[in-house]
Amino acid sequence: MATHEFAAQESHAHAAPQGFVRKWVFSLDHKVIGLQYYFLALAAVLVGMFLSLLMRIHLIWPTLALPLLGDIKPETYLTLVTMHGTIMVFFVLTTAPQGGFGNYFLPIQIGAPDMAFPVLNMLSFWTTLLGFIVMIAAFFVAGGAPLHGWTGYAPLSAMQSTGPGEGLGADLWIISIAIFCIGALMGALNFITTTLDMRAKGMTMMRLPLTVWAWFVTAILGLLAFGVLLSAGILLLMDRNLGTSFFVPLVTINGQLTGHKGGSPLLWQHLFWFFGHPEVYIAILPAMGMCSQLLSVFSRKPIFGYKAMVYAILGIGFLGFMVWGHHMFMSGMSPYTAFAFSIMTMGIGVPSAIKTFNWLGTLMRGRIRFTSPMLFAIGFVSLFVSGGISGPFLAQPVLDIQLHDTYFVPAHFHLIMGVASIFGIFAATYYWFPKMFGRMMSESMARWHFWFSFIGTYAIFMPMHYLGMAGMPRRYSQLTEVTYLHGLIPLQKFITYAAFVTIAGQLIFLVNLFWSMFKGKQASDNPWEATTLEWTTATPPPHDNFGGHTPVVHNGPYEYNVPGAPRDYVMQSDPEIGPAH
């Protein structure tokens, strides 16, 4: 097996590129592609965040005209909702952790010179970028971007006449997602093959860093989920443009027959959520992997329960495909199936709880260094608990009756799949920046960024639980039409103010990122005194990652404070520490 792995690496080696275009634009180097994904996600998150800011402003000052945009009409608000969600889910939460950090560090962490298929890797990125351009184009076509929400429920999304933005804008929205799916499928194949075939000698599966496990399982989820979304998207395009009726029964819009008949709106929901729920784990699993990694590194202690962590990742991945129906308790689906989906969903709480216990177990009896990546990893655990704890409310159909489609739901998923994942991305940025750019980021700016983000996140999303329980529906562009909602407007105001402050805090991050690239303190090869293979190579790593030699792995990924060892960490490539450990 080992020789085979080595042969696989040799056959995938390629010469270092010459010239700017082959080096930085159409690059085959996984590290450059990783950075390209990262900066794509950074551009996307700025757009997505700006849209959310407009939403928050409109919600509390509905009559306020905005510079350049003028009056925000109800349909404009829904456009903001739709594009914010879509851009964040696809082009940020799926793109940065997997395409960005996964691309850059998976090959290095397993001791490989590159991804298994470098050309395919380049194609994945350029496909994803094309998807993003098409998505942004939807803003600028006649009628504007669609208003059907990121879930695109048919028939609202299936016909032009259902509202403004449902013309060309909606077509572009679907085409963009379809393109994204193709890029994600190519990426997933590459990640899976690389993990299975390109590991260095001695890098057994049970010596993989948990980040690699997370990227690997995420890729498997992507392979199974994006294919389904791609097919569903194509069917939806056909409904819209070729007169088919996969998702549209006989309907009238404003009293006018549409010519459709016989389709099922619930079919779209099944297909969408068969993708959509695993997508939650596609967003959060890499962050879980990073968090596990960082808690061990900065507690100077082996991860608590490595095997349990691996089984929990696998369990979450497996169960993630069994629970899509919990999004559909109120959809008209059989109430008997709700029972099954509910119990599977509650079941997914078990591996999630195991992970939380093990993270706490890792901190216990450690020697914690409060570096900026560690702060975000600790923040991740806190957010993961807070976002996870509302899951069992929504997973029980009787409680979902009241909470479904209220602010309780955005509160839940923003904490867990949104901000917790973003905290994973921040932690990874602070942690790997020295390796990627050869310089350290400013710790003091990073700390300010952490406090703004951590406190701000809670100030924004915790009150949304209260709004949801009090019965405030989500996706309402104005809150004045329903009498009992009037009393909740002050809480909405508070959330908007909190959003202002939190978003302002993100500017610190941007400044730190670009300032440190040029002015940061020079980084050593292993500034965090960590054990995994990326810290054995030069900073930044050479084109073939290890400068002509292939590392050989002798130890597990989390050997800190090993009794009898000369220093408080034993690298994976150090001589074996012996069977006793």
Next chain:
Amino acid sequence: MGLVLLIIIWLITFASTYFFIAKTWWLPAGASAAAAGIDHHFTTTFILMGIVFVAAQVSLGALVWIYRDRGPSSSKVTYSHGNTKLEIVWTLLTTILFVGLNLMSSSIWASERFRPAEVDAVRVEVTGMQFAWYFRYPGPDGKFGATNPDLEDASAGGEAALGLDTKDGASKDDVVTGTMVVPVNREIEVILRAHDVIHSFFIPTMRFKQDAVPGLAIHMHFTPIQTGDYEILCAELCGLGHYKMHGMLKVVSQEEFDKWLAAREAEKQ
């Protein structure tokens, strides 16, 4: 840094929990037969999850403070890869907690959704369309008349908006209104339809929510136990007017209901 983290994490935890416990913002008061059971289970879940939430956050804050790097005076790091016994214990505990909660709530779900409405329930057909709710009562014959999409005239409202086929005998006594009026303490059978896109019929005080899906007639039921006026909302994004797709439910005594329905019938003749 460890102490600051502890203080902030604890403060966030206690402040968040306070507003739940003080019920500063809480479920609107329930007014249906099912509400008490649902609310009770809500509270049970809240207490159990609340304990887990506080325990986890408090431990996180405490651990990062206690085990902070104190330089040379730090206590020795325990070299350990975990504890299988502990893993099994907390796996079992969480399984029992989550599955147990689920089983507790399943009986309420079953009693609400696994049985059809009683035969003597008051039947109301609810139709959602961009951006209004219409309510239809079958009249003395107990039968809903035929509707025909070709006859729909949304701008005219009422019967015409539903496309009621006036040639059908059963439709002669059908009453179509923009406000839902029902008698108190009677089971109400709701037959949910939608003309154009998916809407969701949400009456927070009745603990009632169900999507209205084009192409389906979804039968549901609830029993209001308190007279009064209650707001009806649309909970599923249905287009630009989603936020104003608003209706009223008037729960009245049986006598008032009979009188009201008779008056509507009289208007029709």
